[in-house]
Amino acid sequence: MRPRPAFDGPEPGGRRPEPGGKRLEDVMEAVSRGDKDAFSLIYDAVSSTVFGIVVKVVRDRAQSEEVAQEVMIDLWRQAARYRPEQGSVMTWAATIAHRRAVDRVRSAQAAANRDQAGAIRDRQTSFDEVSEQVETRLESEQVRRCMAALTELQRQAVTLAYYRGLTYREVAESLQAPLPTIKTRMRDGLIRLRDCMGVTT
DSSP states (O other), rough: OOOOOOOOOOOOOOSSOGGGGHHHHHHHHHHTTOOHHHHHHHHHHHHHHHHHHHHHHHHOHHHHHHHHHHOOOHHHHGGGGGGGGGGOOHHHHHHHHHHHHHHHHHHHHHHHHHHHHHHHHHSOOOSSSHHHHHHHTTOHHHHHHHHHHHEEEEHHHHHHHHHHHHHHHHHHHHHHHOOHHHHHHHHHHHHHHHHHHHOOO
């Protein structure tokens, strides 16, 4: 399939005239036989309309360009499924565009919901058995003395987690350190606190 340029959005005047006076339905029939030149004509005829539909649903221009390209790929791959008696090529393209756009929005929302649920789980889940033991023994003077014995990264990580309620991921972002490193330092720091504070297992 001939590569096409990125979408620049709908052009003034709305729908373009059908290519060379041919009916788009006839051109689509040629596309269904693998005619790449025919597909170029279809692309030029419907791409602006497709983009316009997508951007109204998705809102984000960059994502809309991606979705619009996916729609055009669908038109190429599914050309043999097109049935003129069920509607015009433009209507068919518009239907695919709207479905793709809605799918992208739903997918983005589902991803946001998963991230939010994960953050809630992170906050609700205790770090481990050691952290629970330490948390029950937070006498201020003893804690300050024991915290001073930690490394700088351990002390910062534990402080952010316990006194500011951040998750592992949020601590890693705040300290600009890899998540696995934060998890390791956090656990080592909690073990040192446990030993320093005399918490027994």
